[in-house]
Amino acid sequence: MSAFRLLRPSVGLALCAVFLALPAQGADAGKKNGPVLLSPSDGDRIPRPEVDANCPTGQACRKIFVIGRVAAGQTPFLAVTPLGASPQRIWIQPPIVATKPDGTFDGFVYLGTDREGVGEKFSIFVFGCPQKDRFKEADLLTELPIDCAVSPPVTVLRLR
Amino acid sequence: MRHGDPGFTVYVDGEIRKFTGRSNAIQLDGSDGAVEIFDDESGTRLAAIQLFEPEDVLNDPWTSDVEVPSGGHLTYTLGAEGNPPRLVLSVRHEAQASIAPSTSPEPKRQARPLWARRVAFAACILLMLGTTTVSIVRYDQLIHDLGWDEPFAVRFAAVDRRVLQVNVTVNRNVIREVFIDWGDSTNPDPAPDGIRIYPSPDAKRYRRTFVISARHEYPPVSGEGVSATARVRLVPFALPRTRPETLTEDKLHHTQAVLVTTDGIILDPPQARLRVAAPEPQAIVSTATELTVEMSAIRAPVHVFGADATNPLTYRYLGSIPPPAPGKKSREAHVVDTSGLGAKGSFKLVLVSTSLLAPVPAQEFPWQDIPRAAPRAEIELRHAGAILEPEPDAAVSGIDTVRAVASIRGQYASVIVHPVREGRFWVQNAPLPALEFAEFRVAARFGGRDQYEVWVALAADPTLLPEGAVLEQRPLADSAGRPVYWLGPVFVHLE
Numbered sequence: 001m002s003a004f005r006l007l008r009p010s011v012g013l014a015l016c017a018v019f020l021a022l023p024a025q026g027a028d029a030g031k032k033n034g035p036v037l038l039s040p041s042d043g044d045r046i047p048r049p050e051v052d053a054n055c056p057t058g059q060a061c062r063k064i065f066v067i068g069r070v071a072a073g074q075t076p077f078l079a080v081t082p083l084g085a086s087p088q089r090i091w092i093q094p095p096i097v098a099t100k101p102d103g104t105f106d107g108f109v110y111l112g113t114d115r116e117g118v119g120e121k122f123s124i125f126v127f128g129c130p131q132k133d134r135f136k137e138a139d140l141l142t143e144l145p146i147d148c149a150v151s152p153p154v155t156v157l158r159l160r
Numbered sequence: 161m162r163h164g165d166p167g168f169t170v171y172v173d174g175e176i177r178k179f180t181g182r183s184n185a186i187q188l189d190g191s192d193g194a195v196e197i198f199d200d201e202s203g204t205r206l207a208a209i210q211l212f213e214p215e216d217v218l219n220d221p222w223t224s225d226v227e228v229p230s231g232g233h234l235t236y237t238l239g240a241e242g243n244p245p246r247l248v249l250s251v252r253h254e255a256q257a258s259i260a261p262s263t264s265p266e267p268k269r270q271a272r273p274l275w276a277r278r279v280a281f282a283a284c285i286l287l288m289l290g291t292t293t294v295s296i297v298r299y300d301q302l303i304h305d306l307g308w309d310e311p312f313a314v315r316f317a318a319v320d321r322r323v324l325q326v327n328v329t330v331n332r333n334v335i336r337e338v339f340i341d342w343g344d345s346t347n348p349d350p351a352p353d354g355i356r357i358y359p360s361p362d363a364k365r366y367r368r369t370f371v372i373s374a375r376h377e378y379p380p381v382s383g384e385g386v387s388a389t390a391r392v393r394l395v396p397f398a399l400p401r402t403r404p405e406t407l408t409e410d411k412l413h414h415t416q417a418v419l420v421t422t423d424g425i426i427l428d429p430p431q432a433r434l435r436v437a438a439p440e441p442q443a444i445v446s447t448a449t450e451l452t453v454e455m456s457a458i459r460a461p462v463h464v465f466g467a468d469a470t471n472p473l474t475y476r477y478l479g480s481i482p483p484p485a486p487g488k489k490s491r492e493a494h495v496v497d498t499s500g501l502g503a504k505g506s507f508k509l510v511l512v513s514t515s516l517l518a519p520v521p522a523q524e525f526p527w528q529d530i531p532r533a534a535p536r537a538e539i540e541l542r543h544a545g546a547i548l549e550p551e552p553d554a555a556v557s558g559i560d561t562v563r564a565v566a567s568i569r570g571q572y573a574s575v576i577v578h579p580v581r582e583g584r585f586w587v588q589n590a591p592l593p594a595l596e597f598a599e600f601r602v603a604a605r606f607g608g609r610d611q612y613e614v615w616v617a618l619a620a621d622p623t624l625l626p627e628g629a630v631l632e633q634r635p636l637a638d639s640a641g642r643p644v645y646w647l648g649p650v651f652v653h654l655e
Binding site for chain 2: 114
């Protein structure tokens with residue numbers, strides 16, 4: 001009886017610790033597994049030195065390569081919204097050809113046209129969707145999809 | 161407080177008045193009005209002094225005092241000196257320690273009893289808990305003392321044809337830095353978050369506030385002008401954990417939409433709106449598609465493009481609509497030729513208002529070449545079907561084949577030939593049950609030398625257009641009120 005009395009606070013503390021730890025683990029897991037755009041980074045200026053070498057010097061740089069990651073079982077889609085557009089418009093970009101085993105992928109996105117978009121900011125998203133044919137290139141959305149996981153936006157400034 | 165710094169500032173009619181000599185005295189003129197004393201550290205107003213006639217205080221100086229929030233005690237005296245007498249304000253600031261009575265020798269330090277230590281401990285805990293509340297109250301009090309709703313004010317003004325000016329007034333005790341991003345696409349700011357304009361030697365101080373003024377000239381523009389959003393970002397000093405309402409993120413990030421036109425800068429320009437009011441989405445339309453387009457604050461031509469569902473990445477230019485007069489709205493009907501679209505399903509009409517494109521008829525654009533931030537409207541439509549043969553302007557023989565496809569179910573197809581000079585409509589066949597997306601052929605008979613229109617009618621009533629019937633005009637509905645869908649016309653001539 002006395003041993004139980006001694007143990008009881010410890011058991012309670014342990015249960016509390018487990019209870020408090022559970023949501024934190026879940027949150028970490030979600031953060032780790034959600035879709036994310038790895039490159040470019042938020043605040044980058046386009047063209048990025050060394051990275052956007054495909055943009056000819058002195059000419060418009062409207063197409064850039066990006067790297068992203070999605071969780072296992074998700075199909076990645078890239079989307080771009082020009083911040084200058086009102087109302088909001090989100091454009092689905094050319095499809096991702098393949099996803100690596102670790103969930104990372106390469107792709108490219110368009111930031112405006114040759115004559116439109118210079119000096120403007122664009123937000124780039126990665127959508128991780130359960131369906132492979134959820135979107136098609138050039139689809140126009142007015143809001144973020146609720147049936148797909150959406151990465152935090154990465155906003156870049158196109159300088160030329 | 162710095163050594164030698166009095167710790168307070170006297171303003172006379174809004175301007176700092178410095179003390180003369182070493183006596184913290186200020187001579188006042190008869191024309192002086194408001195006299196105020198502010199604590200340098202907290203920024204609070206300590207006193208507003210009502211001026212007297214010099215004669216009234218010549219022999220009987222008026223004295224008052226006030227506690228200073230940052231510590232100490234302020235005594236100020238309004239008197240008069242000289243001949244003729246002139247008002248003199250003298251102010252004396254004493255630190256708390258120097259005015260504390262010290263009439264008895266310092267008692268010997270003794271060990272505090274246990275209850276006193278417990279009380280002190282409890283007081284410490286309460287003090288810690290109250291810190292956040294106190295800091296919020298201090299901020300609120302500080303802001304409230306300003307007499308404003310906000311501890312800052314941001315005002316934009318168009319000061320020249322292409323010059324935008326911003327005036328930012330900040331409380332120096334609340335706001336630490338101010339940044340401006342002009343949103344000029346031709347000249348992006350060198351720093352990602354804008355240029356820092358405060359603190360700056362150019363800022364003008366007025367009591368506890370600084371007034372910062374900055375200007376930017378946008379480049380020459382043409383056409384519909386260039387839209388931009390100027391952004392002011394205010395960075396406050398360290399804030400309590402719970403922010404005062406006046407310092408929310410929204411309020412600290414001030415934006416101003418501008419439209420730079422050839423005539424000047426428009427602040428808060430009306431939002432451009434482009435809408436297809438008719439037909440309804442997914443409606444079945446003829447190849448001469450009539451669109452009712454609503455335009456508001458549209459400044460550039462509206463280009464109409466068509467994109468077939470089978471090839472949505474390519475936009476075909478179909479025509480343009482001129483913008484309404486500046487400041488006017490419009491709602492007008494326009495007809496575009498959509499033949500060749502929707503042969504195997506739906507198609508999309510995309511309207512884009514831009515002067516960045518100068519398309520020519522039938523020119524095709526990849527989707528990514530269409531400006532994406534320009535005013536835009538889209539509508540998905542369907543054709544009832546399409547005439548595949550003969551092609552427009554083809555030469556036909558006396559009896560020739562008409563080939564067509566229907567895109568809707570449950571219809572009966574009739575081919576009709578319309579000699580333009582003769583003027584009537586000749587039904588060529590007994591109505592055929594048309595299967596969805598299945599081609600059908602009919603041998604049509606053309607008469608004498610004339611220009612002909614070839615039509616295909618799709619009707620739900622198989623008895624509406626019997627073979628050999630000659631009609632004065634095309635029926636648009638059957639006896640039950642169901643619509644008759646007309647494909648065409650395709651203009652041909654006899655070879």
